[in-house]
Amino acid sequence: MLHRDGIDSLxxxxxxxxHVLERIRAGVLEAGTVDLxxxxxxxERMDREGHPHDGSAIAWxxxxxxxxxxxxxxxxxxxxxxxxxxxxxxxxxxxAVGGPIIDEVSNVALHALTSSKPYxxxxxxxxxxxxxxxxxxxxxxxxxxxxxxxPSDVLRTFERSYPFGWLGIMSETPPYPDLCYCYHSRGFAxxxxxxxxxxxxxxxxxxxxxxxxxxxxxxxxxxxxxxPKDMADSIVVGPSIEKSxxxxxxxxxxxxxxxCLLLAGDAxxxxxxxxxxxxxxxxxxxxxxxxxxxxxxxxSRTHHLDRYSxxxxxxxxxxxxxxxxxxxLIHQFPDEPPFERRLRENQFDYxxxxxxxxxxxxEQYVGLPFEGY
Ligand code: PHB
Numbered sequence: 001m002l003h004r005d006g007i008d009s010l011x012x013x014x015x016x017x018x019h020v021l022e023r024i025r026a027g028v029l030e031a032g033t034v035d036l037x038x039x040x041x042x043x044e045r046m047d048r049e050g051h052p053h054d055g056s057a058i059a060w061x062x063x064x065x066x067x068x069x070x071x072x073x074x075x076x077x078x079x080x081x082x083x084x085x086x087x088x089x090x091x092x093x094x095x096a097v098g099g100p101i102i103d104e105v106s107n108v109a110l111h112a113l114t115s116s117k118p119y120x121x122x123x124x125x126x127x128x129x130x131x132x133x134x135x136x137x138x139x140x141x142x143x144x145x146x147x148x149x150x151p152s153d154v155l156r157t158f159e160r161s162y163p164f165g166w167l168g169i170m171s172e173t174p175p176y177p178d179l180c181y182c183y184h185s186r187g188f189a190x191x192x193x194x195x196x197x198x199x200x201x202x203x204x205x206x207x208x209x210x211x212x213x214x215x216x217x218x219x220x221x222x223x224x225x226x227x228p229k230d231m232a233d234s235i236v237v238g239p240s241i242e243k244s245x246x247x248x249x250x251x252x253x254x255x256x257x258x259x260c261l262l263l264a265g266d267a268x269x270x271x272x273x274x275x276x277x278x279x280x281x282x283x284x285x286x287x288x289x290x291x292x293x294x295x296x297x298x299x300s301r302t303h304h305l306d307r308y309s310x311x312x313x314x315x316x317x318x319x320x321x322x323x324x325x326x327x328x329l330i331h332q333f334p335d336e337p338p339f340e341r342r343l344r345e346n347q348f349d350y351x352x353x354x355x356x357x358x359x360x361x362x363e364q365y366v367g368l369p370f371e372g373y
Contacts, residue, residue: 005290021084028279028280032367042089042090046081052080053078057179057180059227113136137293138261139265154255155254158253159249161250162250164205169240170200173236184226187204189204190203202273257308257309264286268316269281271319287370
């Protein structure tokens with residue numbers, strides 16, 4: 001996006017390209033993410049290979065399954081298309097214009113961030129190097145150096161963890177036709193997809209669960225036990241090609257700007273996977289960030305740059321609230337007081353009967369608009 005606006009940039013990556021392209025990540029794109037990818041010329045393969053969808057189902061134990069029709073309430077469609085595929089498309093676009101990506105770098109350090117002459121140092125193949133720049137986009141994830149470069153008396157972190165994780169598998173089998181969230185006394189389960197021959201399933205697991213204890217047979221059996229019978233009967237099982245466990249947590253670090261450093265994506269915030277907001281938030285951050293840098297570097301106005309943090313954070317907190325709400329609604333909480341359990345059941349019943357609540361969820365699920373786009 002910066003290249004399209006005539007701004008030079010250079011990407012520093014800790015891993016190899018092969019490693020980046022091998023990791024299985026998210027895969028549900030909000031309508032705004034889809035529109036943005038198309039607008040910047042990255043929509044072609046997504047439109048060919050992605051799988052559009054118009055809503056999600058919720059299967060609550062002991063109640064009829066129902067569908068939240070996001071298309072009906074918002075007029076917009078979503079898309080199943082893997083983050084790994086987007087990364088592939090981004091590499092291809094970057095290569096096509098000869099944009100530099102320096103991979104396998106180490107010891108990245110950010111310097112003079114509050115001056116007008118910031119610079120970045122790093123090591124590559126044992127040699128130290130330095131890059132002088134105007135701005136640093138900190139897109140290096142939650143464990144990266146960017147957020148850690150903001151002094152602790154400036155940064156505030158808001159955090160919540162949940163007492164369970166998700167065990168996920170990918171299998172080369174035809175997916176269950178709908179994205180379906182299952183609430184069950186054995187624990188939450190989710191059926192999702194990447195393409196017509198690639199299924200993604202998750203089950204809620206204990207925080208101390210270990211992959212070794214979850215051979216494929218046990219996973220499929222547990223998944224099916226948490227779905228309604230007709231759904232379980234139609235799930236096509238097969239060998240997993242990937243299996244991983246992730247704890248669930250919500251984190252926001254504020255502000256997202258410190259001098260010449262602008263944080264984006266997981267460098268500034270984490271959402272639990274419920275609701276599939278993580279990748280989409282990174283995309284909206286990058287939209288705001290590009291707008292801010294382009295305006296400042298092309299016209300010397302700083303309107304968007306001055307508001308980057310507050311604008312991005314408004315959308316971040318909306319997604320934090322939505323993914324927290326869905327996480328709280330749909331999981332089993334160990335030792336939950338009976339009163340709270342009843343509230344959860346009532347929350348679901350209210351969602352089930354009220355078109356207003358469904359419309360509200362649909363609006364957030366499909367993604368709130370980017371401000372000023
Ligand atoms: C996924 O396909 O990885 C996925 C889908 C929906 C969610 C979370 C994850 O809410």
